[in-house]
Amino acid sequence: MTSPTAQLREQEAAPRGTSSHPVRGINHMAFPTFDPAGTIHFYRDVLGLPVVQTMQVKAWGPEYQRDFVHFFFDIGNADCLAFFYYFGQEPYHDENVPPLLDLGRHVALHVDTVEDLDGFQKRIEDAGLKLDMRVMHETVESIYVRDPNGILIEIARPLRELAAADAVDAEVTAQALLDVVASDGEPTLDALWARKAELIASRVPA
Amino acid sequence: MTTLYFLDAAEFTDVSAVAAAQPGARVERLPGYVAVTADGPLIVDRRATGVRHSVWYSALAAVGHGRVVQYDKDALKVEPTP
Known part of the structure; x- marks a missing residue:
């Protein structure tokens, strides 16, 4: 696939939290x-x-x-x-949000340690509230609870520090996604995997 | 010739190792990725990897010259494309 978008901006790839922008x-x-x-x-x-x-x-x-x-x-x-x-x-409540999109829209708070996470779980359960779930994701462990407004609140603690490889992969994935959604074919995960492989191979010195 | 790419991160090490253990598979470390290449199909048994579901289903970073024909709780299977 010919990339219709810009070249990979590898030089801008930096581990999460280390970028030089002013935000x-x-x-x-x-x-x-x-x-x-x-x-x-x-x-x-x-x-x-x-x-x-x-x-x-x-x-x-x-x-x-x-x-x-x-x-x-x-x-x-x-x-x-x-x-x-x-x-x-x-009061207004949108009752028609599909479950998938409802889960995708959430606020994630950060804590540093498993003790912090356990502490928040205890606070929530001691208050008589129901924890939606506790999940070991790829790089974070999270608990989820609904606030009184129906907002899904995630509290997450890191399982490892993010590294340069994560930032490089993020740039590659973002570029592949841009290319896939700009192509004529249906955007699919299979198309993304294939485009990423092309981009990764193009980065390797011959 | 099919290539599976895995992010070179600790949580995916066991997945790429199982992929690489197949007869005929070749492993190459690229900047940020572990690439496993084979002439024929590549099959990764999920239970052999021992990883949790969240890691399993996000382990595959990219697929070169292959088609994913199975990716479920049992296995990842990728066949070569012409």
């Missing part, structure tokens, strides 16, 4: 909530993540805007998970 993590990611009491209880009291910033705002701007409270939970590294509670807003 320093997540300032905050925000979700609406219709259950502020449950949300504060879950994050602050069950998980132990303090509320570190709030703002109460009189509606202004577009006519659909409402008075709201915006509150932020500390999730480490100066990052925050934030929620909006809009006064008077009718």
Whole structure:
């Protein structure tokens, strides 16, 4: 297959967390909530993540805007998970999200050790909440729980440090994916595997 | 001639080792990958690898000149393509 996209940017491949760009993590990611009491209880009291910033705002701007409270939970590294509670807003829940897409949309928090992970599992279970699952993935071990808003929260601890090989493979895979989705054929995993093999072979000095 | 590529990472070592143990298989270490090549089909028995499911189903990084005809809880089988 002829690559319709750019050459592999191998020179930019760097292990996760070592890139030279100026972004320093997540300032905050925000979700609406219709259950502020449950949300504060879950994050602050069950998980132990303090509320570190709030703002109460009189509606202004577009006519659909409402008075709201915006509150932020500390999730480490100066990052925050934030929620909006809009006064008077009718609750909305999308009941039609396919299960696969529902699982694919989640927030993963990082902890360093298995003891940390065990500690969060205990906090969740001691609160009478059900752990969705505990899974040994490829490079992380994770627990999953639903927050009161239905957001799937993953807490993950690393099983090993990521290395240069991971970053190289990420670049190769991304390029192969770009090529596969740009090709005329149906994008499939088989096509991705084949394209990756071509890219890997092209990187090896003859 | 079919080549299976595995990421050169600790969790995939047992998978590439089982693949490489087949008669006629040749192993080459490339930057970031372990490449296992054979003239005929390549078959990897999942239970022989001893790896957990999450690792098993993400072990295959790339396939050169081959077609995956089986990739399930029992085995990975790749046949050469013309």
